[in-house]
Each structure stands twice: as structure tokens, then as C-alpha cells.
Amino acid sequence: MKAGMRGRMIIIILPVVLTALALSTMTILALSVAAQRDRSATLAFEAARGYAGRFDAQLEARLAIPRTMARFMEANRSADRQEVMDGLKRVLDMNPTIIGADVGYEPEAFDGRDEEYRNAPGHDATGRFLPYWNRLAGSARLDPMVDMDISDWYLIPKRTGRDTILEPFTYEGVLMTSLMCPILRDGEFAGIAGVDISLEQMDREVSAIRVFDSGYAILASAAGRLVSFPDKSRIGAAALADLGPAFGSIAEDASRRNAGRIEGTDPVSGAAALLCYAPIGTAGWTMILVAPSAEMYQDVERLAGSMALVAVASALLVSVAIVVAAGTVARPVVALSAMADAIAGGNLDARAPENQGGELGALARAFNNMTTRLDEAFTEVRLSVAELTRARAAQDALITELEDRNAELARFTYAVSHDLKSPLITIKGFLGYVLKEAECGDTEGLRTDIRRVDEAANRMSLLLDDLLELSRIGRISRPPTYNPLGDLAREAGAMVAGRLEAIGAELIIAPDLPVVFGDKERLRELLQNLIDNAAKFMGDQASPRIEVGADKGPEEPVFYVRDNGTGIDPRYLSRIFGLFEKLDQASSGTGLGLAIVKRIVEVHGGRIWAESGGTGKGSEFRFTLNENAVKAKEGAGNGRADP
Incomplete structure (x- = not known):
């Protein structure tokens, strides 16, 4: 009877529990593997966008050279031809990344004296001004440009009036591209300024990119021609569509300057690969990363294997537990079956009571051990997913920071x-x-x-x-010291005493300013710039007044320099700390004073902002410092310093 009941319980319960465990394990395994595969693919795609951004910045920096040349030629109409040719030579000598620099004018468009320069260096037989300094043969030489009126590098900027990056072409055995900018005079096309860059260096940089162990990068032009590829014989001769159907789809989508990813085949090894592509905006070119699927998903496969082993071990434990439970009465078995169903439903917190003796207690402990191991295994999976998520977040933050830095560098350069x-x-x-x-x-x-x-x-x-x-600021610093802010404010006031006396301004310094820990010279410079700025924009105020003090903030003091001067239009409060921002263009200075102030505050771990009721209602510059820089000491000061 006892053996028959045990057998019947095993026959009934074991398949049900194992099936539930298998289904739940397979579901979790499938979801985890799918999530990690998607994250791996997303990381590869973000890497493609990052490399595209890097090469876009390089092309933009190189395009700035002919753009500057064109603007100079538009602004300076008094230069003679020799000066321009000498300038082109200097541009070539000072920029090793370019192999040619040129300007080319319409007939008689430079100075109306083409007749005097027939067949002169840098001129054609008509005397047209066409100097082209290049080092195609190694050393620098001056040639006149030829075939201008039938060549895209001249006709496209002439027709469109816009900067142009040409499709790669071979000239005198060198694969290159030209970056051309139109020269306009009174809104009319007068000629072009341009530079040539060899694509060999760009090919070397792209070839140095490694994707996992055997993956690589491909660079293609706007028309889909290969600019960089492992098989160098195909560079400039083959197109993306020649590499396979997947690359044909990429070429079509990239022509609309879209980014994406697609499963395909590695054109070099023939193995399965994930193809991630992103546009290079400046030129309309495309960066493609070939990520071998076997290498990209090997961690996912290892995780799947580990989870499968855990599932098998769990199934064995469940089987043993059920066999043991079959020797007890039906009620405890039903209770344990309910607990197994809870585990199969994903409740890994469920535990069996261990206060029973004999087989029932052993079965309860076996179930609890199984549940603990499952919980540990799934915890490892969650930790792995969380780690991948953090890695992606860190990469996103890095990419965002690089984009911000590139944008800031572009604004600063301009x-x-x-x-x-x-x-x-x-x-x-x-x-x-x-x-x-x-x-x-x-x-x-x-x-x-x-x-x-x-x-x-x-x-x-x-x-x-x-x-x-x-x-x-922040790069060259002195050892930090403790400095009473009241003393620093008086020293700063003394530095601008002449301006204060000239306008009859009263400088009021609060008596209870704290001691701050930081670079004494920079902190004094911070206060001096703010006091001087307040005096500079006092306007025709009858009783000029400048106050230096501090308010108690929720976490740290908020310092301020307040005046009753001309005030600031609220529309411009967010711009005044930018480089070269001058709300009054007629005022003295370079427009860098408040940018320097902002940098000093940031180096000391704080932030700064401006407040104003509007024009004629005075201004208040408020700033904080890192809480570690402000000590709980009372600052010395008599509360007032007269200029």
C-alpha cells in the first residue's frame, strides 16, 4: 500500500513539477538571452555612432581650413596675387593632414588683370588666377589648376553656393577627396577655395578600429564607394552593394543619412555578423562596424549554458524531493506541490516549513535548498543584466559628453x-x-x-x-588655503578702487562672511571680476551701491554680489556666462570676464547664476562653492569698505 501510494504520487506529481520548472526556466532563459543579445547589439550600434561622430569632427575641422580661406578672400580684396599664392603655401606647410591647397577665380574676377599674367606660375594661358600648391610628388610645388569649367570640384560649389566634400577620386596615383568652399563677392560667385586630403591616412585610422576579436570597420562615401576596407585592392574600386545584399540595403538606407543595424554576412570571412551603420553628417559618408555574431554573443551563450546547468540541477533536486515526499501522507505532499507551483510561477521567496521530522522535514529542506539555489542563479542573472545596463549607461554618458565637448569646441573655435x-x-x-x-x-x-x-x-x-x-583655470593651480571671504572681498575692492571712485560707488561687505578653503588668488579674482562688472554697468545711478554678502542655503551658503545698476534683460540671463558674450557691444573688455568667473566657481565645485528684475532694476550674481570648501568659521570684517 505504502509503495503503491509512493509510486502513484511520483507518477502524478513528478511530471507536473518538472514541466512547470522547465517552462519557467525556459521562459526566464529566453527573456534573459534576448535582453542581453539586444544590449550587445545596442552597444555595437552606439559604438558605430561614436566612431562616425569622431570622423565627422575630423572632416569638419579640415573643412574649416578652406572655409576660413574663402572668408578671408571675400573680406580682403586688396591682396595681390603673389600674396595669395604665398598664403596658400603657408596653409600647405602648416597643415600636414592636407596634400593640396588652392584658390580658383572666374575670368577677370580677382583683380581684372588676367591679361598681364598669361602662363605665369599659378595661371593658365589666359592669365586666369588658378594657383594650386600641392605635394603630390613629395615636395611642395605650384601648378595651375586645369579643367575647372568641366570638373565637379569647381562646378558644384559654383552651382549650389555651398561648401562641398567631393566623392573620392584618384589624381596622379593618390586616392583623395577635395573640400571646396565658394568665394562670394557682393552675393555673386567669384571663385573657390579648397584643400585636398589623402584618404590613405583616414583608411589607416579606420583600419585600426577593432570590433571584438576579428571584427572591423568599413568607411564608404556618400555614393557608396569604399574608402576603407580590409581588402585594400577594393578601396575606391568597389561599392557597398558589391559586398552583398545586406550591404545593398545599408547603402540605400544610408543614402537618406539614416543609422541602423542589420543581420548579414561578413564579406571577408563569410561568417554571420551584425552590421551597424551610422552617417558621417558633414560629408554624408557612412561608418559601418562588422561585429561577428559568434564573438558578440559568446557571453550570452555562456550565460545560457550556465542557466541550463542550473535548471538541470534544479530538476534533479526536484525529482529527489518528490521521491522523498511520496513516502509521506498526501496532505504534506499537496502542500509541497502548491509550493512548487509557486516557485514555477516565479515566487522564489517561498519556503517549506522545516519543523517536520523524517522524510517530510528532509523534503522541506531539499525544496528550500533548491529554491535558494534558483534564487542565487536568477540573482546572478539580474546582476549580469544590471551590469550590462550600467555599462551601456556609462557609454551613453561618455558619448553624450563627447558630443557636448565637440559642440563646445566648435562654438569656441568659431x-x-x-x-x-x-x-x-x-x-x-x-x-x-x-x-x-x-x-x-x-x-x-x-x-x-x-x-x-x-x-x-x-x-x-x-x-x-x-x-x-x-x-x-583648473589646469595651473596653487595649493588651497583657508581664506576669510571678507578679507578677499576687501582686497578685490582695492584692486578696482579707481573705477569705484570714478563713479562714486559705495562697496558694502557683509560682516559675517565665512572662511573658504581654495585657491586664494582665483577666489579674489572671482570677486574682483564681479565687483568690476557691477561698477562697469552702473549706468547713471545717482547713488551707486555694490553689496557683497551671503545667504544661508539649504545645504551650503549662497554668496552674492549685488548692485543697483542698469540690470539685465531676463532674456539674456542664460547667455551672459558664455564665451565672448557682450550684451553691450560698445563696452570695453573682451567678453570673457564672466566666462572666467564661471570657470573659477566650477573648479571650486560650485555653480553660479544671475538674477535681475530687468533693465534699470540692478543685478545680482549668486554662486555656491563645494561644501568642503566652506568652513564653519566666522569671517573677519568690519562690514564696510569705502573706495
């Missing part, structure tokens, strides 16, 4: 080139006048123009000094 170009153009223009006035003996005009050149040079020197100061 701003610096814009603000430096103005005094340079002034200096160059007036130097031409100086030469003419020296030749004709115009002493008074000579003195006037030399003074203007000196003023432009001084503006450039001031700008460069401020840029150097901004770059040093």
Missing part, C-alpha cells in the same frame, strides 16, 4: 576665429595704407594709421591674455 579675425583684418588693411603713405610721405596719415594698427594689436593682446587666463 568664437575665437571670429573675434581674432576682426583685429587681424584691421591690422592687415591699415598696414597696406601705412606702406602707401610712407611711400608718398603722408606723415599725418602715417601716424593715424599706425595708431589704429596699435589699437587693433592691443585688442588682440587683451583677447589672447584673457583666453590664456581662461585656459589656466
Whole structure:
């Protein structure tokens, strides 16, 4: 009777429990494997976008060279032909990444003197101005450009009026591309400025990219021609569509500047691979990562194997537990079966009571051990998934940071080139006048123009000094010390006492300012710039007043420099800390003062912002410092410092 009951219980219960356990394990395994496969594919896709962004930044930086040349030729119409050719030679010498630099003008468009330069160096038989400095043969040489009126590198920018990156082409045995920018005069096309870059260096950089162990990167032009590929004989000769159907789909989608991923075949090894692609926006080219499926998913396969072993072990444990339970009465077996159903439903917190003796107690302990092992195994799976998620989040943060840095670098480069170009153009223009006035003996005009050149040079020197100061903050620092902020405020006020006296301003320093821990010189410079800025924009206030103090914030003090001057339009409060931002273009200074202030605050772990009721209602600059930089000591001070 006892043996028959045990047999019947085993026949009835064991298949049910094992089936439930198998289904739940297979479901969790399938979901975990699918999730990790998707994350691996997403990481590869994000890597493709990251590399595309890096090469896009390189092309944009190189495109800035002919763009600057074109803007210079548009702004400076007094240069003669030899000066321009000498300038092209300097551009070639100073930029090792380019192999050619050129300008080309429409007939008579440069200075109307083509007839005088027939067959001269850098000119064709008609005297058209077409200088092309290049090092295609190794050393630099000057040639005239040919076939301009039938070549895309001239016709496309002429027709579109926009910057152009050409499809790769071979010239004198070198695979290259041209970056061309139109030169416009009074809105009309006058010619082009351009540079040539060899694609061999770009091929080397792309070839250095490794995707897992044997994966690699492919670079294709806007028309789908191969720019970089492991088989070098196919570069420039083959197209993406020649590599297989999947690459044909990529070429079609990439022509619309889309990014994506697709399962396909490695054109080199013939193995299955995930193909991730992303556009290079500046040129319309495409970056493709070939990620071997076997290597990309090997961790997923190992995880699946481990989980399968855990499932088999769990099944064995369940079988043993059921055999043991079959020797007891039906009620405990039913209770244990219910617990097994709970486990199969995913409740790994379920436990059997172990207060029974004999076989029932042993069965309860076996079930509990099984559940613990399952819980540990699934915990490992969750931890693995969480680790992959954190890794993806870290990579996303890195990519976002790189994009922000690239955008900030682009804005900084544009701003610096814009603000430096103005005094340079002034200096160059007036130097031409100086030469003419020296030749004709115009002493008074000579003195006037030399003074203007000196003023432009001084503006450039001031700008460069401020840029150097901004770059040093946080990079060159002195050992931090304890400094009463009240003393620093008085020292800063003394540094600008002349300006305060000139406008009759009263400087009020709160008596209870704390001691701060940081770079004394930078902190004093921070207060000096804010006090000087307040004095500079006091306007026609009858009783100018500047206050330095601190409010008690929720976590740390909030310091402020407050004035009753001209105030700030609320629309511009978010812009005033940017590079070269000057709300009053007629005011003195370089527009870097508040950018320096913001950088000093950030180096000390704080943040800064401005508040104003609007024009004519005064301004208040408020900032915090890292809580470790503010000590609970009372600052010394008598509460008032008069200029």
C-alpha cells in the first residue's frame, strides 16, 4: 500500500513539477538571452555612432581650413596675387593632414588683370588666377589648376553656393577627396577655395578600429564607394552593394543619412555578423562596424549554458524531493506541490516549513535548498543584466559628453576665429595704407594709421591674455588655503578702487562672511571680476551701491554680489556666462570676464547664476562653492569698505 501510494504520487506529481520548472526556466532563459543579445547589439550600434561622430569632427575641422580661406578672400580684396599664392603655401606647410591647397577665380574676377599674367606660375594661358600648391610628388610645388569649367570640384560649389566634400577620386596615383568652399563677392560667385586630403591616412585610422576579436570597420562615401576596407585592392574600386545584399540595403538606407543595424554576412570571412551603420553628417559618408555574431554573443551563450546547468540541477533536486515526499501522507505532499507551483510561477521567496521530522522535514529542506539555489542563479542573472545596463549607461554618458565637448569646441573655435579675425583684418588693411603713405610721405596719415594698427594689436593682446587666463583655470593651480571671504572681498575692492571712485560707488561687505578653503588668488579674482562688472554697468545711478554678502542655503551658503545698476534683460540671463558674450557691444573688455568667473566657481565645485528684475532694476550674481570648501568659521570684517 505504502509503495503503491509512493509510486502513484511520483507518477502524478513528478511530471507536473518538472514541466512547470522547465517552462519557467525556459521562459526566464529566453527573456534573459534576448535582453542581453539586444544590449550587445545596442552597444555595437552606439559604438558605430561614436566612431562616425569622431570622423565627422575630423572632416569638419579640415573643412574649416578652406572655409576660413574663402572668408578671408571675400573680406580682403586688396591682396595681390603673389600674396595669395604665398598664403596658400603657408596653409600647405602648416597643415600636414592636407596634400593640396588652392584658390580658383572666374575670368577677370580677382583683380581684372588676367591679361598681364598669361602662363605665369599659378595661371593658365589666359592669365586666369588658378594657383594650386600641392605635394603630390613629395615636395611642395605650384601648378595651375586645369579643367575647372568641366570638373565637379569647381562646378558644384559654383552651382549650389555651398561648401562641398567631393566623392573620392584618384589624381596622379593618390586616392583623395577635395573640400571646396565658394568665394562670394557682393552675393555673386567669384571663385573657390579648397584643400585636398589623402584618404590613405583616414583608411589607416579606420583600419585600426577593432570590433571584438576579428571584427572591423568599413568607411564608404556618400555614393557608396569604399574608402576603407580590409581588402585594400577594393578601396575606391568597389561599392557597398558589391559586398552583398545586406550591404545593398545599408547603402540605400544610408543614402537618406539614416543609422541602423542589420543581420548579414561578413564579406571577408563569410561568417554571420551584425552590421551597424551610422552617417558621417558633414560629408554624408557612412561608418559601418562588422561585429561577428559568434564573438558578440559568446557571453550570452555562456550565460545560457550556465542557466541550463542550473535548471538541470534544479530538476534533479526536484525529482529527489518528490521521491522523498511520496513516502509521506498526501496532505504534506499537496502542500509541497502548491509550493512548487509557486516557485514555477516565479515566487522564489517561498519556503517549506522545516519543523517536520523524517522524510517530510528532509523534503522541506531539499525544496528550500533548491529554491535558494534558483534564487542565487536568477540573482546572478539580474546582476549580469544590471551590469550590462550600467555599462551601456556609462557609454551613453561618455558619448553624450563627447558630443557636448565637440559642440563646445566648435562654438569656441568659431568664437575665437571670429573675434581674432576682426583685429587681424584691421591690422592687415591699415598696414597696406601705412606702406602707401610712407611711400608718398603722408606723415599725418602715417601716424593715424599706425595708431589704429596699435589699437587693433592691443585688442588682440587683451583677447589672447584673457583666453590664456581662461585656459589656466583648473589646469595651473596653487595649493588651497583657508581664506576669510571678507578679507578677499576687501582686497578685490582695492584692486578696482579707481573705477569705484570714478563713479562714486559705495562697496558694502557683509560682516559675517565665512572662511573658504581654495585657491586664494582665483577666489579674489572671482570677486574682483564681479565687483568690476557691477561698477562697469552702473549706468547713471545717482547713488551707486555694490553689496557683497551671503545667504544661508539649504545645504551650503549662497554668496552674492549685488548692485543697483542698469540690470539685465531676463532674456539674456542664460547667455551672459558664455564665451565672448557682450550684451553691450560698445563696452570695453573682451567678453570673457564672466566666462572666467564661471570657470573659477566650477573648479571650486560650485555653480553660479544671475538674477535681475530687468533693465534699470540692478543685478545680482549668486554662486555656491563645494561644501568642503566652506568652513564653519566666522569671517573677519568690519562690514564696510569705502573706495
